Amino acid sequence: MENLSLGLEAVEEIASLKISNRKIMGRKPMDFFLFAFTWLGIGITAAVLLFVVGYVLINGLPHIRPSLFAVQFTTENQSLFPALMGTLMILGLALVLAVPLGIFSAIFLVEYATRGSRFVKIVRLTTETLAGIPSIVYGLFGFIFFGVFLGWGLSLMSGAFTVSIMILPLIMRTTEESLKSVPDTYREGSFGLGAGRLRTVMRIVLPAATPGILAGIILTIGRIIGETAAIIFTLGNVARMPNHLFDTGRTLSAHMYALANEGTHPGEAHATAAVLLLVVILINALSSWIAKFVKS
Amino acid sequence: MGQRPLGKAEPNWSFERWLLRGFNREFAAKILFATSACAAILAVGLICVFLFIQGLPAIGNIGIFNFLTGTEWRPTWTPPLFGILPMIVGSLYITAGAIFFGVPVGIFTAVFMAKFCPRFVYVVLKPAVNLLAGIPSVVYGYFGMVVLVPFVRNHFGGNGNSILTASLLLGMMILPTIITISESAIRAIPQEMYGGAVALGASHERATFFVVLPAAKSGVMASIVLGIGRAVGETMAVRMVAGNQAVMRMPHEFLLGARTLTSNVVIELGYAYGDHRAALIATGVVLFVFILLINALFGMLKKRGDN
Numbered sequence: 001m002e003n004l005s006l007g008l009e010a011v012e013e014i015a016s017l018k019i020s021n022r023k024i025m026g027r028k029p030m031d032f033f034l035f036a037f038t039w040l041g042i043g044i045t046a047a048v049l050l051f052v053v054g055y056v057l058i059n060g061l062p063h064i065r066p067s068l069f070a071v072q073f074t075t076e077n078q079s080l081f082p083a084l085m086g087t088l089m090i091l092g093l094a095l096v097l098a099v100p101l102g103i104f105s106a107i108f109l110v111e112y113a114t115r116g117s118r119f120v121k122i123v124r125l126t127t128e129t130l131a132g133i134p135s136i137v138y139g140l141f142g143f144i145f146f147g148v149f150l151g152w153g154l155s156l157m158s159g160a161f162t163v164s165i166m167i168l169p170l171i172m173r174t175t176e177e178s179l180k181s182v183p184d185t186y187r188e189g190s191f192g193l194g195a196g197r198l199r200t201v202m203r204i205v206l207p208a209a210t211p212g213i214l215a216g217i218i219l220t221i222g223r224i225i226g227e228t229a230a231i232i233f234t235l236g237n238v239a240r241m242p243n244h245l246f247d248t249g250r251t252l253s254a255h256m257y258a259l260a261n262e263g264t265h266p267g268e269a270h271a272t273a274a275v276l277l278l279v280v281i282l283i284n285a286l287s288s289w290i291a292k293f294v295k296s
Numbered sequence: 297m298g299q300r301p302l303g304k305a306e307p308n309w310s311f312e313r314w315l316l317r318g319f320n321r322e323f324a325a326k327i328l329f330a331t332s333a334c335a336a337i338l339a340v341g342l343i344c345v346f347l348f349i350q351g352l353p354a355i356g357n358i359g360i361f362n363f364l365t366g367t368e369w370r371p372t373w374t375p376p377l378f379g380i381l382p383m384i385v386g387s388l389y390i391t392a393g394a395i396f397f398g399v400p401v402g403i404f405t406a407v408f409m410a411k412f413c414p415r416f417v418y419v420v421l422k423p424a425v426n427l428l429a430g431i432p433s434v435v436y437g438y439f440g441m442v443v444l445v446p447f448v449r450n451h452f453g454g455n456g457n458s459i460l461t462a463s464l465l466l467g468m469m470i471l472p473t474i475i476t477i478s479e480s481a482i483r484a485i486p487q488e489m490y491g492g493a494v495a496l497g498a499s500h501e502r503a504t505f506f507v508v509l510p511a512a513k514s515g516v517m518a519s520i521v522l523g524i525g526r527a528v529g530e531t532m533a534v535r536m537v538a539g540n541q542a543v544m545r546m547p548h549e550f551l552l553g554a555r556t557l558t559s560n561v562v563i564e565l566g567y568a569y570g571d572h573r574a575a576l577i578a579t580g581v582v583l584f585v586f587i588l589l590i591n592a593l594f595g596m597l598k599k600r601g602d603n
Contacts, residue, residue, distance in 0.1 A: 034501040038412055041404025042421070045475070048468045049428050052439050059442075104332030112326055113333075123333050125595075126340040132522075132591040133343070133584070134529025136558045140580040141343045143565065144350050165339045172336070198325045219430075226432025229531040229562055256434045257532060260441055273438050277431065284430045288423055 053277065060274020063267040068275075073239040078268040080275065082241040083255035086156075089242060090235060090251055091224050093160030094167060099217060101164075102171030109172075110179040111201050131169040135229040138166050142234035154248040159235030163227060167220045174216025178209035215291040222283040225276070228253040252276055343584075351581030354574035363578065369542040371564065371572040378575040380582065382544045386459070386554035387586075389545065390534060391527040393463020394470055398527075399520055401467075402474030403509075406516075409475065410482040411490075411504045429472035437536035440465040445537055454551035457539035462554075465537055466530060470523040477522060481515020481601060482508060514601035518594055525590040528557075528583070535559035557583040 070079040105123070113120045142162030152158045182205050190200040206213075228251075231237075236248035237258055250258070256276055259269040355363050358378045366379015409421060444464055449456030485508050493503035509516070539553015540563060555563075557579055565576050 028499070031499045031501040034505050035412075038404050038408045038501075041401045042408045042413075044401045045405045045428075045471055046421075046424070048471065049424050051443075052431065052436070052468070053427070055443060056435060056439060101332050101335050104329045105335060108326075108329035108333040112329055119333075123336055126336045128595065129340050129588070129591060130336055132525055132529075132587055132594070134525075134531065134558065134587060136529065136531040136561055137343070137347070137580055137584050137587070140561060140565070140577060141346060144577065145342060145346045149346065165343075168336060168339065196322050198322050201325075222430045226430070226434070228432070228434050229558075232562075233565055253432050253434045256432075256438065257536075260434070260438045260536060269438065273435050277435055280430050280432060280435075281427060284423070284427050288426065 053281075056270075056273050056277050060270040060272075060277070063271035064274065065271070068268065068271055078259065078265045078272075080252060080255055080268075080272050082239055083250050083252045085241045086235065086249035087225060087251040087253075089156055089249070090159050090163060090231070091221060093156060094163040094224055095217070095221070097160060098164035098167050098171055098220075102168050103175050103213065105168075106172050106175035106179060107201055107206075110176055111197070111205065127169045127172055130165065131173070133166075135166065135227060138162055139230040139233040142230060147234060152246060154234065154236030154238075155246040156235060156242045156249065157245050159231055159251075162230050162234045163224055166227070166230060167223055170220050170223060171216060174219065175209070175213050178212025178216070179205060181212060182208045211290050211293040215287045218283055218287040218290065222280050222287070225251070225279060225283070226253055227251070228257050232257070252279075347577065347581050347584055350574065351578040354571070354578040355581070357571070358575065358578070363575075364582070367544045369560070371568070371575065376571060376575075378571075378578075380557065380560070380579055382542050383555050383557045383560045383579065384582070385544060386538070387528055387556040387558070387583075389459050389547065389550070389554060390462045390466060390538065390556055391524055393459060393550070394466030394527040395520065395524060397464055397467025398470040398523060399474060402471050402519070402523070403478055403516060405471070406475045406478035406482060406519075407504060407509065409479050411500075411508065425472050425475050428468075429476070433469070433530060433533045434536075436465060436469055437533035440533060440537040448551075452551055455539075455553075457537060457553045459538065459545065459550040459552065459554050462534050462538035462556075463550075465533055466527045469530060469533060470526050473526050474519045474523045477519035478512070478516045481512040481519065484515065484601075485511045512601075514597050518597040518601060521590060521594045521597060525587060525594065528586055528590065531558040531562050535562050557586075 067077040068079055069081050069084075070077050071081055073079045073082050109120055109123060139162070142158055146152045146158035146161050147154060150158075186204050186208060187200055190204045191197075195203070231251050231254050235242075235251065235254070237250045237254045238248045239250060239255070239258075242249035252272070253276060256269070256272050259265060259272055263269075358366075363378060363380060364384070365381050366377060367381050368377040368379045369382060370377040405425075409418065409425075413421065440461060444461050445456035447456075448454065448458060448461045448464070452460060489511055490503050490508050493507040494500070498507065534556055535558070538556065538559060540555045540559050541553045542555045542560065543552075545552055545554050560579050561576050561583070565573070568576050
């Protein structure tokens with residue numbers, strides 16, 4: 001509970017700053033309650049974040065040991081190394097599949113298609129549908145389609161394809177937004193110099209939109225790393241490194257899930273949660289750092 | 297390469313000319329981009345077709361009435377009983393609880409971020425909310441297991457794995473969804489509305505809560521609907537703290553465990569076969585239909601907000 005009170009203290013400190021220069025007690029009761037509830041809301045949100053992050057990191061970091069990164073997984077060391085490699089493989093494959101597809105689709109929607117045409121509307125609708133489907137439904141679909149129907153079983157391929165469908169809407173949306181933020185004068189200038197549409201897109205618009213697209217892709221990486229429900233039915237949850245494309249394995253979050261459920265290695269579970277959270281924090285920071293370039 | 301003026305459609309399109317153009321880079325690229333754009337459509341189509349092909353016959357065999365309103369889930373009995381009403385009710389309770397805990401906090405936070413927040417707090421808060429959205433659900437689930445479950449056990453009774461615990465955890469998890477969408481809805485309201493209210497003598501709080509917030513109603517509603525979608529679809533975190541008994545619960549039994557549609561699939565799909573697996577896929581179909589309905593509602597609200 002230390003973190004919680006720490007968080008609340010910080011919030012109260014900030015609150016007192018604001019209250020002191022607005023003479024809140026002199027206000028009508030209604031205003032005071034609204035004001036107080038607003039600060040209460042933000043206080044709870046801040047406390048939740050600080051508590052979750054603080055608890056996981058403070059309890060997890062002391063348990064990080066070299067044996068946790070041993071190449072071979074054994075029941076004693078509960079190494080997360082195979083899971084880490086599995087995560088990287090899924091990450092690489094899914095990005096290779098989804099990034100070009102997502103960027104090309106976004107290019108079509110923004111640069112080629114007539115805005116408001118029926119095709120664009122259908123693509124928008126399906127993209128929004130994809131974005132709303134819960135990961136367990138993706139897992140179920142991947143299991144039925146890639147695993148059983150295509151006969152890929154529990155494998156890297158099944159996992160990567162499933163995850164790539166999942167992240168497609170995210171990549172499309174962020175790319176679309178970055179492309180739209182490129183001013184039309186760039187395009188007009190390029191056309192005016194005699195460049196074709198393809199050349200304009202590839203040489204002028206895409207380079208200008210790159211930081212935004214990159215920030216989106218990094219955000220997507222965070223999503224893939226955190227994915228569990230879709231992974232355990234497509235990639236499987238076996239504690240070893242996949243040797244080839246049709247081999248099973250596990251990812252870091254699936255590893256975390258297994259550890260938490262078994263409950264026999266609390267220290268390793270704490271440490272794995274901390275590692276997972278650290279990776280996600282790093283990725284988030286990287287993404288917003290890159291996104292800052294877009295604005296400046 | 298002779299290039300035609302850009303941004304214009306081919307003037308007199310004819311098949312011969314199209315053939316004579318042969319391989320044209322511009323044209324090929326356009327086709328490539330258009331084909332890629334079809335990927336999303338293809339994916340949704342495949343998901344629908346395969347889920348329904350595998351799930352609907354199972355619902356037919358069990359009987360849609362028995363399946364949706366059966367209160368017994370006994371996949372290992374002979375003959376097995378596949379009633380998912382306990383799971384539907386469980387999803388409902390836990391989602392309602394998450395809304396109860398998450399929505400007020402989320403909306404107040406959104407109002408704060410849009411209208412009350414000093415600049416130096418905002419630059420910390422915005423990334424913090426993004427981070428809250430980025431934390432993987434297993435980490436939330438693990439946090440729930442080691443912190444919230446003992447907390448509920450010690451302060452409210454029961455064994456801790458309960459509807460209440462899952463609601464609390466999900467309430468935290470839907471916060472970023474509600475905050476982000478509500479905040480942008482509030483920011484989209486023209487400043488004149490706020491200014492007008494203040495000019496008429498309203499205080500800052502009054503103008504914000506009684507003029508700006510009602511004007512942003514459809515956007516805020518959309519955020520709640522999306523939050524409901526997240527809560528209904530959340531799997532791992534719920535499965536780790538909710539107890540998962542496939543038993544009908546009454547609302548006052550919130551300290552007992554319950555199973556949701558999502559955790560039903562994630563718990564049993566690993567070892568199920570035959571009719572059992574088909575019944576689980578059918579559970580997924582029911583979940584999928586729920587989500588499609590929620591998405592349609594979200595789309596409607598968002599469109600109304602945009603106008």
